[in-house]
Amino acid sequence: MNTEISLESIIPIRKDSFHSSEMVSQILYGEAFQILGDSKEWLYIRTIFDNYEGWISNNQNFISKDLISTINPHVSSDLICYIKDVNNHYKQPVFMGSTIYFQDIEAKRFMINGVEYCFEGNVLNAGLNQKDNLLELLHSLLNIPYLWGGCSISGIDCSGFSQLIYKFLGIKLFRDASLQVNQGNLVCCLDDSQFGDLAFFDNENGRITHVGILLDKNRIIHASGRVKISYIDEKGIISDTNNKYSHKLKTIKRIF
Structure with a gap:
């Protein structure tokens, strides 16, 4: 089965094969996926990073992984930056968390289909743990708007936020909070928690519906x-608007 690399800034992944269907996730520039099937104008895909499945429109721009060098991946660490065609100076925006495969890391250049591109931004090595940069990364995303199914600075949901941050730590989290809760080691209580632990919250039926980073x-x-900082205690998150509990704490997990 061929692996494809996205050349779009963002590709929406939908639950069903029509444009008004719920967006369940996104593919960022440079991220890999496999095509599992098709239906008219739609492709059923599975992402490589987190094995997430869904539908994308077949008019998106992507390229076979076999046609480009993917041996030197770096993750874009700026909220937004650009890749530029060095010949015609065409620029394309790429967002934080996108993957860039450099052939020349010092010059920040790479080739796609015989065209040379220059990356105008900052990156972190995708294979290295970036714990020292974690607080700065978290603060850089403050006030990014909430978007169901989003995992970029154009809009992000709770599990997309935790997944994006942990991507910079070299750790793969599942896409949904209900799956992320099965990763890592249990922390017995909030008093034993530490910076970077994931806190999970459930609804009245006991289903995990929310996640955040302590x-x-x-x-x-x-x-x-939006992405924001809230107060929390052993019962849950305290709303910054009415001082009541907005999310009920279920469990805390330590991933690193």
């Missing part, structure tokens, strides 16, 4: 309305 024993950064 900054300390009293504060959490999460995507709810």
Whole structure:
């Protein structure tokens, strides 16, 4: 089965094969996926990073992994930056978390289909743990709007936020909070938590519906309305609008 590399800034992944269907996730520039099937104008795909399946429009721009060098992956660390065709100076925006495969890392250049591109931005090595940069990365995403199914700075959901941040740590999280909760080691209580732990929250039926990243024993950064910092205690997240509990704490997991 061939692996494809996205050349679009963002490709929406939909639950069903029509444009008004719910967006369940996104593919960022440079991310890999496999085509499992098709239906008229749609392709059924599975992402390589997190094995997420869904439908994308078949008019998206992508290229076979076999046609480009993917041995030197780096992750874009700027909120937004650009890749530029060095011949005609055409620019394309790419967002934080996108994957760039450099042939010349010092010059930040790479080739696609015989065309040379220059990357205008900053990157982190995708294979290295970036714990020292974690707090800066978290703060850089403050006030990004909430978007169901989003995992980019144009809009992001709670599990897309945690997944994106942990991507910079060299750790693969599943796409949905209900699956992320099965990863890592259990932390018995909030008092034993530490910076970077994931806190999960459930609904009245016990289903995990929300996740955030603990900054300390009293504060959490999460995507709810927007990416923001909220106060938390053993019961849950305290709303910054009415001082009531907005999310009920279920469990805490340590991933690194």
